[in-house]
Amino acid sequence: MSQETILEVNDLRTSFFVEGNEVKAVDGVTFDVPKGKTLGIVGESGSGKSISALSILQLIDSPGKIVGGEINFKGDNLLKYNDNQMRKIRGNQISMIFQEPMTSLNPVYTVGQQLREALKIHRGLGKEAGTEKAVELLELVGIPSPRSRVTQYPFELSGGMRQRVMIAMALACDPELLVADEPTTALDVTIQAQILELLKELQDEFDMSIIMITHDLGVVAETCDYVAVMYCGKVVEYADVNTLFKNPRHPYTVGLLNSLPRSDVDQEELEPIHGTVPAPHEMPVGCRFAPRCPFATDLCHEKLPDLEDIGDEEQVRCWIYTDEWDGDPEVKVYEPEARTTKDQ
Amino acid sequence: MTVYIIRRVLQLIPVLLGVSILVFSLMHLTPGNPAQLMAGESAPPDTIEQIEESLGLNDPLPVQYWDYISGVVQGDLGTSMRYNTPVADEVWPKFKVTLELSIYSTILSIFMGLLAGIISAVRQYSISDITIMIIALFGLSMPNFWLGLMLIQWFAVNLGWFPPTGWEGPSSIVLPVISLGTAGAAIIARMTRSSMLDVISQDYIRTARAKGVKKRVIIYKHALKNALIPVVTVAGLQFGALLAGAVLTESVFAINGMGRLLVDSIIQRDFPVVQACILIIAVVFVVVNLIVDISYKFLNKRIDLND
Ligand SMILES: Nc1ncnc2c1ncn2[C@@H]1O[C@H](COP(=O)(O)OP(=O)(O)OP(=O)(O)O)[C@@H](O)[C@H]1O
Ligand code: SF4
Numbered sequence A: 001m002s003q004e005t006i007l008e009v010n011d012l013r014t015s016f017f018v019e020g021n022e023v024k025a026v027d028g029v030t031f032d033v034p035k036g037k038t039l040g041i042v043g044e045s046g047s048g049k050s051i052s053a054l055s056i057l058q059l060i061d062s063p064g065k066i067v068g069g070e071i072n073f074k075g076d077n078l079l080k081y082n083d084n085q086m087r088k089i090r091g092n093q094i095s096m097i098f099q100e101p102m103t104s105l106n107p108v109y110t111v112g113q114q115l116r117e118a119l120k121i122h123r124g125l126g127k128e129a130g131t132e133k134a135v136e137l138l139e140l141v142g143i144p145s146p147r148s149r150v151t152q153y154p155f156e157l158s159g160g161m162r163q164r165v166m167i168a169m170a171l172a173c174d175p176e177l178l179v180a181d182e183p184t185t186a187l188d189v190t191i192q193a194q195i196l197e198l199l200k201e202l203q204d205e206f207d208m209s210i211i212m213i214t215h216d217l218g219v220v221a222e223t224c225d226y227v228a229v230m231y232c233g234k235v236v237e238y239a240d241v242n243t244l245f246k247n248p249r250h251p252y253t254v255g256l257l258n259s260l261p262r263s264d265v266d267q268e269e270l271e272p273i274h275g276t277v278p279a280p281h282e283m284p285v286g287c288r289f290a291p292r293c294p295f296a297t298d299l300c301h302e303k304l305p306d307l308e309d310i311g312d313e314e315q316v317r318c319w320i321y322t323d324e325w326d327g328d329p330e331v332k333v334y335e336p337e338a339r340t341t342k343d344q
Numbered sequence B: 001m002t003v004y005i006i007r008r009v010l011q012l013i014p015v016l017l018g019v020s021i022l023v024f025s026l027m028h029l030t031p032g033n034p035a036q037l038m039a040g041e042s043a044p045p046d047t048i049e050q051i052e053e054s055l056g057l058n059d060p061l062p063v064q065y066w067d068y069i070s071g072v073v074q075g076d077l078g079t080s081m082r083y084n085t086p087v088a089d090e091v092w093p094k095f096k097v098t099l100e101l102s103i104y105s106t107i108l109s110i111f112m113g114l115l116a117g118i119i120s121a122v123r124q125y126s127i128s129d130i131t132i133m134i135i136a137l138f139g140l141s142m143p144n145f146w147l148g149l150m151l152i153q154w155f156a157v158n159l160g161w162f163p164p165t166g167w168e169g170p171s172s173i174v175l176p177v178i179s180l181g182t183a184g185a186a187i188i189a190r191m192t193r194s195s196m197l198d199v200i201s202q203d204y205i206r207t208a209r210a211k212g213v214k215k216r217v218i219i220y221k222h223a224l225k226n227a228l229i230p231v232v233t234v235a236g237l238q239f240g241a242l243l244a245g246a247v248l249t250e251s252v253f254a255i256n257g258m259g260r261l262l263v264d265s266i267i268q269r270d271f272p273v274v275q276a277c278i279l280i281i282a283v284v285f286v287v288v289n290l291i292v293d294i295s296y297k298f299l300n301k302r303i304d305l306n307d
């Protein structure tokens, strides 16, 4: 990595223990978040994006458990922290916003009460100072007439407004890292664009690093600097956003890009990825993507590839890019003429 | 909020009128001549006539109702047939006893129920959870008069810690309140547990944790206030049921309460007293419901003001 990183996740493993079985929801995830930049995490539903994010703040509930790895935040391994130390990080240096603005605010407390909470815990602000800061925060996230909003209850606000309140809450203590788990998925398209725009502005203003979790490559293209593509609890490709869109390496990434709707291609010609995500109990032993991969060989079915560096800031988990590759040496995973760049 | 309370109180008026009409018709819907019923089958005709006269039974029904309701509003509940004294004098002291018994029992139910329910929910599937739920199951399935008998046997007769009967002084109220409050505590414990478990898995609890809020604060501030909403209903119903249903417990502990008065009056066909008891119970029930609704509103501002 050529630049300063704020968060390094190394071989993170989080499992759920249900009825004597271990479901490896996050199975050796590794990625870096460069300081002041946005890392996108993309992948289909169930690939372990949310569990990775919740693991960073150690918000995993039983029957889930972080079973291994390191989460280095500014050089300190958060997994070595006790509950008290972790509480001082949460909502302070690292904060999080969630997918469901409608249910993520407590229905029986006012917006102001909920905003003041983190300010009281981490900054020791009393009621008056807290309210002033709350009004300031609401203004910052573009909520009209913020002073009157402070005494309102969540049900009095629209979904977009609630997500703004969530963002205001997350920003209350000037976090260095914001983890946003599908912050716009539940919102309609215009509101979605406004919220993404807001996050970008706030990032520039506060030099904040962001982890943006999404299954929408459009959101990635718009907001991210780097991208980690997840499949079945593992990162299969990591690259900067331009490289990823211009020259995707992993067949799964290519599949995701090919299923993006485009203006110059008929809907029927879209090539979605065939098959479905394997269920946890029938996880392939080799490459997790092998059953759906058009290039899969015997090697792929038998052995799991590692996440290998293939460039300065690029990593991919696929046999094609290794010396051991036993398929067509000339294989073209991505045909640029079939798809031009994301700008079109 | 004030407007809401005032409106709710005004809404009680038609309800109470309905209740009073029902209570009033009680005497007239009962088959047979009420005066005859009161006086007994072998009463001479002039006694019956006298009763009819004193009760105004020969007037048209609306007039009778008017007399009745205007009396009630002024605190005149009629005259007891049995003792020939004002019903109010008969009913009030007993009502006070039953009300006290119900209030203390409900307080015990709420306090024990909430405490047990919260512990159970927070330590789901732990030994304490399992123990509490087993005790709650016993508490629910045990008839409260039987529990009362057991309590008398152990704590009054064998150990001599409390008097076995009566309603005088603090030590005499302990056993009846426990025997009456246990079932309610069990219901509230189970309700609180399931309600808390439901709330704890909500997104906003995760949000609070992501803010760095302490576990204790999450439970008592963020979760409990939400979890209380269904519990309040149960507690309210519980109170109403206690008030009406303390009869057996009152008998077991030989407490001179309204339950016993009601049963005795029914047996003795003392209709004015029966009417008064039912009216009082109904009014308290309605008022408790109002209090429940208002606490709802207080707990959850989302409840529509126009309800
Ligand atoms: N409470 C749980 N019990 C058992 N398994 C769980 C639980 N929560 C998550 N998992 C497992 O973790 C996997 C990853 O879940 P996660 O929520 O991280 O997916 P995601 O990538 O965020 O998907 P989505 O796009 O739907 O939000 C799931 O497929 C599931 O197998
Ligand atoms: S390792 Fe094999 S199966 Fe897996 S993505 Fe690469 S080519 Fe496909």
Ligand SMILES: [Mg+2]
Binding pocket: A049, A050, A051, A181
């Ligand atoms: Mg998710």
